[in-house]
Amino acid sequence: MRIVVCVKQVPAVSQVSIDPETKRLKREGVQAALNPFDLYAIEQAVQLKENLGGEAIALSMGPRQAEMSVREAMAMGCDRGVLLCDRAFAGSDTWATSYALAAAVRRLGHVDLILCGKQAVDGDTAQVGPGLAAQLEWPQVTYVSMLMRADGDRLVVNRMHEEGYDEVEVDLPAVLMVVKDLNIPRVPTLRSVLAARRQPVEVWTAAEIGAGWKH
Numbered sequence: 001m002r003i004v005v006c007v008k009q010v011p012a013v014s015q016v017s018i019d020p021e022t023k024r025l026k027r028e029g030v031q032a033a034l035n036p037f038d039l040y041a042i043e044q045a046v047q048l049k050e051n052l053g054g055e056a057i058a059l060s061m062g063p064r065q066a067e068m069s070v071r072e073a074m075a076m077g078c079d080r081g082v083l084l085c086d087r088a089f090a091g092s093d094t095w096a097t098s099y100a101l102a103a104a105v106r107r108l109g110h111v112d113l114i115l116c117g118k119q120a121v122d123g124d125t126a127q128v129g130p131g132l133a134a135q136l137e138w139p140q141v142t143y144v145s146m147l148m149r150a151d152g153d154r155l156v157v158n159r160m161h162e163e164g165y166d167e168v169e170v171d172l173p174a175v176l177m178v179v180k181d182l183n184i185p186r187v188p189t190l191r192s193v194l195a196a197r198r199q200p201v202e203v204w205t206a207a208e209i210g211a212g213w214k215h
Contacts, residue, residue, distance in 0.1 A: 001054035001152070004105055005045040005078065005115045006132070007038045009062050009069040010122040034069040037117025039076075039185040040178050045115050046077035047183065048150060055079050057108065061089055061100055067201045075188035075196035082108075088206040094123075098131030103209040105136060113155070114175040118143060126177070133175035141168050145181040 012031040045056040058073035060066050061084035070081035084100055092100065105111055116129035133140035145165060146158035153172060158165040160179055188196075
């Protein structure tokens with residue numbers, strides 16, 4: 001199974017402040033961290049790879065410093081890391097982000113499954129995962145709290161809602177947005193952290209993914 005897990009670097013929550021004029025988060029000089037909800041998506045991707053074989057690829061979009069979060073995913077067990085980094089991506093909204101990520105997935109070639117955290121803590125829109133599914137025209141399941149069964153063609157998952165959960169069968173390829181009930185993310189070992197630092201992270205521009213952006 002070939003799995004893409006989308007990750008995002010976000011400001012450390014305790015240090016977030018709002019620009020009073022633009023009403024946007026101040027990111028300059030703020031310590032960055034991997035989006036907490038993405039940890040559960042990474043863990044599930046690695047578990048599936050370990051159980052079924054295949055490859056797990058960490059995919060992110062952001063400035064060059066976002067490479068740190070990609071490497072964290074690689075330290076947890078992802079085999080490969082790709083960062084979409086281009087001045088043309090600056091200020092992208094959720095639609096543009098979904099569009100770029102979908103273009104990158106197409107460039108990767110055959111992909112069976114995309115995993116995303118349910119939302120990013122710096123925006124809380126929960127729109128990029130569903131937007132990615134729409135761009136690719138793949139089925140999607142949100143608020144996935146348990147993976148019941150997996151084979152080469154379909155997954156059976158629990159989808160959490162306010163009154164309990166639904167059991168959903170989804171054909172692959174598909175996009176899943178996961179919640180923290182799904183698993184307990186592993187803590188990378190020192191050896192895996194050092195190995196991830198030595199691995200190359202592929203950096204792709206807007207032109208390389210055919211996104212059609214102009215400066």
